[in-house]
Amino acid sequence: MNIAGREFTSRLIIGTGKYRSYEEMRAAHSASGAEMVTVAVRRVPLDRSSESFLDYLDPALQILPNTAGCYSAEDAVRTARLAREALQTDLVKLEVIGDQTTLFPDNEQTLEAARVLVKEGFVVLPYFNDDLIMAKKLLDAGCAAIMPLAAPIGSGLGVQNPANLRIMREQLPDATIIVDAGVGTASDAAVAMELGADAVLMNTAIAEAQDAAKMATAMKLAIQAGRLAYLAGRMPKRLYASASSPLQGAIK
Amino acid sequence: MTRALRVYVNGESRELSGPTSLAELITKLDLPAARIAVELNRTVLRRNDWNTTMLQDDDRIEIVHFVGGGSI
Numbered sequence: 001m002n003i004a005g006r007e008f009t010s011r012l013i014i015g016t017g018k019y020r021s022y023e024e025m026r027a028a029h030s031a032s033g034a035e036m037v038t039v040a041v042r043r044v045p046l047d048r049s050s051e052s053f054l055d056y057l058d059p060a061l062q063i064l065p066n067t068a069g070c071y072s073a074e075d076a077v078r079t080a081r082l083a084r085e086a087l088q089t090d091l092v093k094l095e096v097i098g099d100q101t102t103l104f105p106d107n108e109q110t111l112e113a114a115r116v117l118v119k120e121g122f123v124v125l126p127y128f129n130d131d132l133i134m135a136k137k138l139l140d141a142g143c144a145a146i147m148p149l150a151a152p153i154g155s156g157l158g159v160q161n162p163a164n165l166r167i168m169r170e171q172l173p174d175a176t177i178i179v180d181a182g183v184g185t186a187s188d189a190a191v192a193m194e195l196g197a198d199a200v201l202m203n204t205a206i207a208e209a210q211d212a213a214k215m216a217t218a219m220k221l222a223i224q225a226g227r228l229a230y231l232a233g234r235m236p237k238r239l240y241a242s243a244s245s246p247l248q249g250a251i252k
Numbered sequence: 253m254t255r256a257l258r259v260y261v262n263g264e265s266r267e268l269s270g271p272t273s274l275a276e277l278i279t280k281l282d283l284p285a286a287r288i289a290v291e292l293n294r295t296v297l298r299r300n301d302w303n304t305t306m307l308q309d310d311d312r313i314e315i316v317h318f319v320g321g322g323s324i
Contacts, residue, residue, distance in 0.1 A: 015322020040321025043262040081296045082316050086289035203322020
C-alpha cells in the first residue's frame with residue numbers, strides 16, 4: 001500500500017490508546033505487524049513531570065499524529081500544525097468530531113480543514129462518514145487517502161453499511177481507502193478488506209480485547225485473509241443450491 | 253526596575269518576575285524540550301525561535317505533547 005510516496009507492507013494501522021499498560025501496547029503492536037500507529041496531541045501537564053509517551057513506541061513505527069478531540073476545523077488545523085512541528089512529519093489523520101455521543105465526524109468542518117492543510121503541504125488522511133460524495137470532495141481537495149468509518153468509534157459494531165464501502169471502492173478505484181473506526185473483531189476487519197478497503201485502522205478492538213496481543217495477531221491474519229479474498233474475487237451469491245459433484249454416474 | 257508579566261500557559265495563569273524567553277519558560281516549567289510543540293497566541297513557534305521569543309504580558313501559550321489515542 002502506498003500513501004503519498006510511502007510504501008507500507010502491512011494493511012493494518014493501529015492506535016495507541018486504552019491499553020492497560022505500555023507493555024501490553026508494545027506486545028500488541030509487535031504482534032499486529034503494523035508499520036504505522038496513530039497518536040493524539042494534548043496539553044502537557046504542568047503540575048507533574050511527564051515522561052514522553054513516544055519513548056514507549058517501537059522506533060521503527062511510523063507515527064501518524066491525529067487531531068482527535070477537535071470539534072472545529074480551526075482547532076484541527078492548529079493541532080495538525082503543532083504535531084508537525086513536534087514530530088517533523090507531514091502526515092496527519094484529520095478528525096473533526098461533530099457530536100459527543102456518536103463521535104460522528106463533522107464532514108463540513110473536516111473538508112474545510114483538509115483544504116487548509118493540503119495547501120500547507122500536509123499529507124492528509126481524513127476520517128469521515130462513509131459517503132461517496134464526501135469522499136470525492138476530500139480527494140478533490142488533495143487528501144492522500146480517505147478514511148470512512150465502519151461504525152461509531154469504539155463501538156465494535158463492525159461494518160454497518162457494506163453497500164457504501166462497495167460503492168466507494170467501485171467508483172473510486174484509484175483512491176486509497178482506509179476503513180477507520182468501528183471494527184470489533186477479526187471477522188469485521190476481514191469484511192472491510194473483502195469489500196475492497198486498502199487498509200483498516202483500529203484501536204479499541206485490540207486494546208479492549210482480553211488478550212490484546214492475541215487479538216492483534218487475529219487482526220493481522222484477518223486483514224491478510226480479507227485482502228486475498230478481495231483479490232481472488234468471490235463467487236456470486238445464489239438463493240438455491242448448486243451441486244459441487246457431477247450429477248451423472250450416481251448409483252441408482 | 254523589571255516589571256512582572258502575567259502569561260497563560262495551557263490555560264493556567266503564571267506570573268513571571270521579569271523578561272523571559274519562551275525557552276526559559278520551558279526550562280522553568282521543567283518540561284522535556286524534545287517532542288513537544290508550542291503555540292504562542294495561536295501561532296506555532298518553530299523550535300529555533302524559542303530562544304529569541306520574549307514573552308509579553310497576557311500572552312497565551314499552548315504547550316503540547318503526544319499521548320496514546322486512536323480516535324476522539
